[in-house]
Amino acid sequence: MRPIILVSSVAAVALLGSLGSIAPAQDKAKKVQVGKNVFLEIDGQSRRVLVNSTICLRKGMLEQLLTRKRTKEHEAILAADVDARDIHKALLLTNAAAGSPVKFRPKFELPRGDVVKITLEYQEKGKTIRVPAQQWIRNVKTKKDLDTDWVFAGSVLIPDPIDHKKPPYYGANDGDVICISNFDTALLDVPFNSPKDNDDLAFEANTDRIPPLETPVLVILEPVPAKKK
Numbered sequence: 001m002r003p004i005i006l007v008s009s010v011a012a013v014a015l016l017g018s019l020g021s022i023a024p025a026q027d028k029a030k031k032v033q034v035g036k037n038v039f040l041e042i043d044g045q046s047r048r049v050l051v052n053s054t055i056c057l058r059k060g061m062l063e064q065l066l067t068r069k070r071t072k073e074h075e076a077i078l079a080a081d082v083d084a085r086d087i088h089k090a091l092l093l094t095n096a097a098a099g100s101p102v103k104f105r106p107k108f109e110l111p112r113g114d115v116v117k118i119t120l121e122y123q124e125k126g127k128t129i130r131v132p133a134q135q136w137i138r139n140v141k142t143k144k145d146l147d148t149d150w151v152f153a154g155s156v157l158i159p160d161p162i163d164h165k166k167p168p169y170y171g172a173n174d175g176d177v178i179c180i181s182n183f184d185t186a187l188l189d190v191p192f193n194s195p196k197d198n199d200d201l202a203f204e205a206n207t208d209r210i211p212p213l214e215t216p217v218l219v220i221l222e223p224v225p226a227k228k229k
Contacts, residue, residue, distance in 0.1 A: 029041050029042065029043035030042045030043070031050070034049075034090040034093070035083050035085075035087075035089070035090075036081060036082060036083065036086070037051060037052040037053075038051055038090055039090070040093050047093065047094040047095070047223075048221060048223075049087060049094060049220070049222075050218055050219070050220055050221075051066070051082060051218070051221070052080060052216065052218060053066060053078040053080035053217050053218075053219050054080075054214050054215065054216055054217065055077060055210060055211060055213050055214060055215045055217060056073040056076060056077070056078060056079040056213065057073060057074065057076060057205060057213075058077070058205055058207050058210045058212075059204075059205055060074075060075070060204065060205055061075065061140070061201045061204050062075060062076065062077065062137060062201070062205055063075040063180060063181040064076035064077075064175065064176065064179050064181075065077055065078060065118070065133055065136075065179070066078040066080060066177045067079050067080075067175040067176070068081075068084060068172075068174075068175050068177055069081040069082075071173075071174060071175030077137075078120075078178075078219065080177070080219070082177075084172035084177050084187050085172075085173070087187060087221075088154065088155065088172075088187060090221075091116070091152055091223065094221075094222075096113075097114045098113050098152050098153065098154030099113025099114070099152060099153055099154060100112055100113070100153060101153040101154070101171075101184045101185060101186045101189060102183065102184050102186070102189065103184065104184065108193070110182075111153040111182060111186060111191060112153070112191065113151040113152035113188075114151065114223050114224070115149050115151055115223070115224040116149060116150045116152050116188055116221050116222065116223050116224065117149050117221075117222045117223075117224050118132070118133035118149070118150060118188075118219065118220065118221055118222075119131070119133065119219075119222070120132075120133050120217050120219060120220070121217065122211055122215055122217045123216075124211065130220075133146075133178075133219075134146040134147065134148075135206065135209055136205065136206050136209055136210050137180060137203050137204075137206060138203065138205075138206040139202060139203060140201070140203060140204050145206070146180070146190075146203060148190055148191065148192065149224065150179075150188040150189060150191075151188065151190075151191045152187075152188060152223070153187065153188060153189045155170055155171045155172035155176070155185050155186060155187045156171040156185055157169070158171055171184075172185055172186060180203050181194045181195060181201065181202075181203075182196060183196060
């Protein structure tokens, strides 16, 4: 059975209603837990998503920036003990719009969705360090940093083929949370053709810039408002 694209925001609207009034701009940012290790931060009209993660890989070829714990740590820099649906829900609460993951058939279509800027925050010698996520990822051939933001592809809902009464499975929970190679179950993906076959992988970890393994890292997701035409 074909996967169903996740487009409904009903659950997100319901959660937003439960948050109460939005804090005024002059107040301190309000942080609301959406799920385990996933938070929505509200500062006036500004909203962003925070995800607690740890470094699981510092050297090697990459398919993901962030994966779900106990799934694809061998090809991602960061792992988080999360339900990827909570990140999706939190992004909807920032007013970001999900698009659709990459399509391979009947013809190739790039992933699409609202642009999301990703920043990584960690502690080093008592100081808070913040860097663009792209600085930890480099092109294998050119050795240059990844030079694009991600898009909110939105993954897919996959119905249970045996028991149709069971809730559908959220595809990104297989590990494809923030991707660098294109996956048709990606929650966030890069908006260009980036093959996932081992022989065609184009990106690797920029080891010299990545802190030690198990370092806690806060992943900050900030939707970028679309430019008015």
